[in-house]
Amino acid sequence: MSQAVLAEVLAVTQRIVDRSRASRAAYLARCERAQQELGPLRGMSCANLAHGYAALPSDDKLKLRVEHAPNLGIVTAYNDMLSAHQPYERYPAVIREAARAVGGVAQVAGGVPAMCDGITQGNAGMELSLFSRDAIAMGTAVALSHNTFDAALMLGVCDKIVPGLLMGALQFGHLPIVFAPAGPMATGLSNKEKARVRQLYATGQVGRDALLEAECAAYHGAGTCTFYGTANSNQFLMEIMGLHMPGSAFVHPDSGLRDPLTAAAAQRALALIARGDAYTPLAKIVDERAIVNAMVGLLATGGSTNHTIHLVAMARAAGILIDWNDFDCLSAITPLLARVYPNGSADVNHFHAAGGVAYVIAQLLDAGLLHEDVQTVAGPGLKRYTEEPVMNDGVLRWRAGPATSGDESVLAPASAPFSPEGGLRLMAGNVGRGVIKVSAVADEHRVVEAPARVFDSQEALQAAFEAGELDRDVVAVVRFQGPNANGMPELHRLTPALGALQDAGRKVALVTDGRMSGASGKVPAVIHVGPEALAGGPLARVRDGDVIRVDALAGTLDLVGDAATQADFAGRVPAAAPVDEFTRFSMGRGLFGLFRRHARAAEEGGSALDLSEADALAPAVQTASAVAQ
Template sequence: MPHPVVEQVTAALEQRSATRRQRYLERLRSAAAREPRDRLGCSNLAHALAAQPEQARLIIRQGGAPHIAIVSSYNDLLSAHAPLRDYPERLKRSLAQQGATAQFAAGVPAMCDGITQGQAGMQLSLFSRDLIAQATAIGLTHGIFDGALYLGVCDKIVPGLLIGALAFGHLPAVFVPAGPMHSGLPNKDKAAVRQRFVRGEASRDELLAAELAAYHQDGTCTFYGTANTNQLLMEVMGLHVPGSAFVHPHTPLRDAMTDEAARLVARNSRQGERYLPLGEQVDARVLVNAVVALLASGGSTNHSLHLPAIARAAGYELTWEDFAALSKVVPLLARVYPNGAADVNQFQAAGGPAWIIRELLGADLLHAEVPTVAGVGLAAYAREPWLDAGRLAWRELPAQSSAPDIVRPAAQPFAEEGGLVLLSGNLGRAILKTSAVDPAHWWVRAPARVFDSEAAVQAAYAAGALRGDLVLVVRFQGPRANGMPELHRLMPLLANLQQAGQQVALVTDGRLSGASGQVPAALHLTPEAAAGGPLARVRDGDWIELDARRGVLRLEVDEAALDAREAAAAPAGLAEGFGLELFAAQRQLVGPADQGASTLSWDCVE
């Protein structure tokens, strides 16, 4: 029986979402009942089969065998997605062994936040999630498939694929990752060079050498940011082959797990032995499990945006209050950079997602008996995969971890509460990641220094103008203003100020994601400045209190005085050039951060 708070949050989620969820399921079942391939005209079907090998044509024409869509985010610009190049053909061969067929249905766009960090292109990052969902739908809307394999890894890509997949929730789904690159320069050493560079103590050549040593081959980056948090969440949501999150690319074990993904999607199709529609699989219990695992692992703050958006796609209204309630009872079980020194390869060697899931199951903090692509129940995800005489198998983890500085048992956690907290007050509501912040810095009260761009902060720092204790306010960084870019370039300079003895914090309607560091940062503040939020009325010298323990974010300005102030206007030319003009409609349509900052409308299921 799950923990009482887990039960309460799940019950509240189901109750507030009852009408929305019922309409979603009705739409899903209606789609399943249409059996579109049987209704396709001869010309329609001929177009679909025109480029297929003769054997595949015969199988599809005869019917009775699964026909699977492959949707991939492959490109060789993203190191994490470069290994996916050869997956479609491998998956087709594996499906053929199951008597099934497959077609590459859609390639979805995938951008790298690391490449666009601090650049104008970062303004498209969050919007790309919903575009990926739409691109997924375009591939699936041909109406000839019985299931789908979704190939993706990084920040907005997996949430976008899942949102798109849920729009076709009558189809079974398996998500197929590629795995992390091997460890390079330790993340802590890389961060130290970045801080030295900001202080003028390291050259550009030295900085570039360090970055190249950290990001040095294909595979996912090795810090526990949004990309790797995606993979852990796909495990606990039962959407992966068990244990496949952090297996290296180009290894026999990875190949075996990719083959297994093909077998499972065929088995879970309508023509298989166990029909498992994705939209029925992803229910309130699965969403709560995802939040619990996010908190227990100290995962990316981006998922306080993505999980509510995913929930809405499945007919649920997941709130930040749900996150906050769970955080009070979910312990922190992992220390992975930026929450610790270890990278994801070391995390995997210490037990990885399987350790987290096993411990959470043992503490009754997860719904155990949920449907997964591998069967019923999460116990299968609490074991590690291996090759037994060349055959894929799973085995139990050791009872004790060999690396207690990386993972801990639920009875002896790193912290009694989870890695995220909800802050509220007269500035609005924000998310703060505590797992990487020393508790000595969980409370900050200091004068505001207000900026309207990341570049302006950098200029002030370079000029030596950020002196004394301060709360750095960076506004007009929300989804309506400029697409809500990540503000990673603030982290090294804020860390330097903190290390120099200043009391510092960040308050912003922008994002930092999984790389949120050692400085307390109130992120995703809503309502955002561009939507008329109080942040637009904050002035230099106003005192702000941030208290992670009490969940308080408070501007020490009288309400009447604040209301009487004229709101600052967004800087001119915020979203110009680099194709940003093409996304003007998204900036106008996007919803608030606490509802997922989505540009998609769910009116059809509300």
């Protein structure tokens, strides 16, 4: 039985409510007006309808024309290059049949782009990654703009795709909307062994053939990558926010449960429409309590640092304003319950088998760390998400989830957590303001004070490592990697080199205005540092040899020195960003110049879109006035 919500959780929630009062009220009013004035088919001419129905099978066409059956829109991120999205190829057929079984119709409303950070990592295409989220949000809006749907089903899994789908879907917050995942691939080469081979390759101890063999053994089939990065953090968040059918996040694509869960999601979306008696629009599910639940769940599982950007943007799309102080306050009271790679050796299949989402939510409810009184697609209350799906005589049912962990080396009870605090910390000082993920960082590496070596690109750092120039205690500063500069690519490719230095006994840290992967791990990395260097932030004034102190225990990030040193630092002219016209326009990067020029700061979600009234009522603190792109 869950206890009352802790006072600290209530205080953070109330602070968010107060901060968001005007923008949230305006957003809800807009959604209410949309339901009254823009509901499906209202004011639509016969020619409009004929275009929308033209390609349907005759039976479906008849249902819509004569019986006024509800119509379910499908927005899909399917492509068969992404292992996580390849299973979606057959989903529309499953969804159509499920809709017909309850008297409805389903149509693919549109597709959205889905890129793979695992492929583009360290390459030019990665500079499109963050803003692909905005493009996905826009694509979702285009798909639903036809206004012929009573509800919608979102098909997406990976890094920017789920945040983008939700940001777009929230523009149609008057509609019921359900997310349907595809599940993780089967376990292959362990993440620990994969990381070991990567590090051996970085130090020249094995060749490319050995590296490729290890990578192919790790990534080997359909489904999400099995480490707990951004993609799997997405799935956990959709579940704890009540946007999945309970227990569906980590069911394997080929499990006998997957198709029934997808069919159930379609039928549930149709059960929640305005013409029914259980009307549940998306705007009423994604509220301040759901956002706090998402933050707590992310922290309790050591989830992706990318969500200090994505979750902020998703919240803003619902008129809700959160910041890194909220994450930091919640992290201080949220126990770490999961050890899944990169903050452990297990993968998400092991996590799921040990009790998974249902166990974590039950533990957090019992500890008073979650709001139980939320609305979900499964009905009122988060308790439904302590259940797990099973097939019983060919029928999908739910039963109580496990009361105890199946493996306490992977999932710990809230009474005896791996750590009393969550895996994320706010860092602030005279070098800027950023975040650090400490759940995978050993205690002895959480404080690093060393001379800086400054780089304007990740390639420059890699070259210095290969030349042996970093074989010492060092704080590597990689700047001009923020949203305004180059789209804020992830810098996870630097992890093997920095990890090798740390393993050699060097004190090592990374400080950057860029991102790390959702799998950022054992090397302390202060990321998303703002204001970013291109906007004249302090990183643009750091020089080689400056002594930087990264103190994850105290939450400080400072250039250290006497008064004269500090005065010199404050008075320096910021360095200019490197200019390369080829880099700026090649690989489609020129098409994203508009996004770069208008992107908000990372702490405000890094989006260039007007997501909701929150953007008009809470202007960005970081401007792009210094950007000339």
